[in-house]
Amino acid sequence: SVDPYMRSFSKFHMKEGDVMIGGQVAKVIQSKNPAFPVGSHVVSDSGWRTHTLSDGTGLVPVLPEWPKDVSLSLALGAIGMPGLTAVYGIEEVLGLQKGETLLVNAAAGAVGSVVGQIAKIKGCKVVGSAGSDAKVAYLKELGFDEVFNYKTVGSLEEALRKASPEGYDCFFENVGGPSSDVVLQQMRKFGRIAVCGSISTYNDSEPQTGPYPYFTMIIKELKMEGFLQSRWEHKHHETLKRLLAWVKEGKLQCREHVTKGFENMPAAFMGMLQGENIGKAVVAV
Ligand SMILES: NC(=O)C1=CN([C@@H]2O[C@H](COP(=O)(O)OP(=O)(O)OC[C@H]3O[C@@H](n4cnc5c(N)ncnc54)[C@H](OP(=O)(O)O)[C@@H]3O)[C@@H](O)[C@H]2O)C=CC1
Numbered sequence: 001s002v003d004p005y006m007r008s009f010s011k012f013h014m015k016e017g018d019v020m021i022g023g024q025v026a027k028v029i030q031s032k033n034p035a036f037p038v039g040s041h042v043v044s045d046s047g048w049r050t051h052t053l054s055d056g057t058g059l060v061p062v063l064p065e066w067p068k069d070v071s072l073s074l075a076l077g078a079i080g081m082p083g084l085t086a087v088y089g090i091e092e093v094l095g096l097q098k099g100e101t102l103l104v105n106a107a108a109g110a111v112g113s114v115v116g117q118i119a120k121i122k123g124c125k126v127v128g129s130a131g132s133d134a135k136v137a138y139l140k141e142l143g144f145d146e147v148f149n150y151k152t153v154g155s156l157e158e159a160l161r162k163a164s165p166e167g168y169d170c171f172f173e174n175v176g177g178p179s180s181d182v183v184l185q186q187m188r189k190f191g192r193i194a195v196c197g198s199i200s201t202y203n204d205s206e207p208q209t210g211p212y213p214y215f216t217m218i219i220k221e222l223k224m225e226g227f228l229q230s231r232w233e234h235k236h237h238e239t240l241k242r243l244l245a246w247v248k249e250g251k252l253q254c255r256e257h258v259t260k261g262f263e264n265m266p267a268a269f270m271g272m273l274q275g276e277n278i279g280k281a282v283v284a285v
């Protein structure tokens with residue numbers, strides 16, 4: 001898997017020569033541990049490696065009911081960490097209610113595409129922004145109500161107002177930076193903001209400054225909460241089962257941007273950060 005958090009984590013906690021962190025779906029090829037028989041598959045936080053020696057600690061078996069016709073790589077995407085992030089952001093942080101209007105940015109990516117689809121399952125109006133016309137077309141196929149290409153709209157403020165003149169009850173924030181200031185102005189009274197990611201800032205060497213949100217938050221009585229999906233680790237198993245059920249029922253569609261070859265992991269990683277992916281960016285080794 002290549003994911004945005006690797007950029008922010010590595011910037012602060014890694015040095016040249018370290019093995020890059022990251023998740024993978026791995027096949028057990030030798031075992032002395034009956035909990036992990038040869039031929040079984042696990043999700044493993046082993047970093048960018050082709051082979052790993054493990055005593056089993058931290059290995060998570062892929063759900064036993066995983067259907068043969070569902071790609072195992074989805075355990076790194078819609079039925080994995082990004083899918084869990086979408087569910088917890090919507091249910092635990094936003095408390096999204098039927099009939100509300102939700103905005104999600106980086107909407108065509110691993111997390112955003114699941115967020116929008118779950119919000120539709122819950123009977124909400126969904127507005128998405130993404131960085132290419134191909135992504136906009138994909139999100140319309142997924143059933144998003146309003147979608148725009150933030151790179152070509154000219155005015156983000158106008159695009160947001162056109163998509164939802166009555167404003168936004170919930171904002172699933174993946175991008176951060178100056179665009180957040182614009183969205184804040186169009187939140188409805190008592191709006192909720194789930195701060196999931198801030199990808200536009202992960203490459204910064206100096207922190208960005210901007211208008212401070214406090215006055216708008218007071219006047220509109222907004223609630224803003226940052227979160228990490230790991231807070232609800234105790235719910236992961238049940239939540240993965242719900243995500244798998246949605247996929248099997250055809251309610252949750254999943255697209256992947258697959259790069260072939262372990263040696264191409266750095267290119268896949270940089271490509272994802274630059275927006276090359278529609279759906280989850282993965283590498284097939
Ligand atoms: N809190 C948590 O527990 C978790 C948080 N996250 C966060 O969720 C967000 C999405 O992650 P994920 O779905 O894996 O990644 P994506 O699959 O969405 O890939 C990243 C996307 O970000 C967009 N992007 C990159 N730079 C910018 C920019 N400057 N402005 C706007 N958009 C940009 C690009 O899409 P485009 O073409 O639309 O610009 C790119 O495709 C990230 O911020 C990530 O850190 C992810 C997992 C867990």
Ligand SMILES: CCCCC/C=C\CC(=O)/C=C/C=C/C=C/[C@@H](O)CCCC(=O)O
Nearest residue numbers: 001004005008009023024045080081196197
């Ligand atoms: C842990 C890194 C914290 C960096 C925070 C930056 C942005 C938010 C974000 O993107 C957080 C992501 C957290 C991901 C955690 C992943 C691990 O639990 C390993 C997942 C293995 C897998 O792919 O399943």
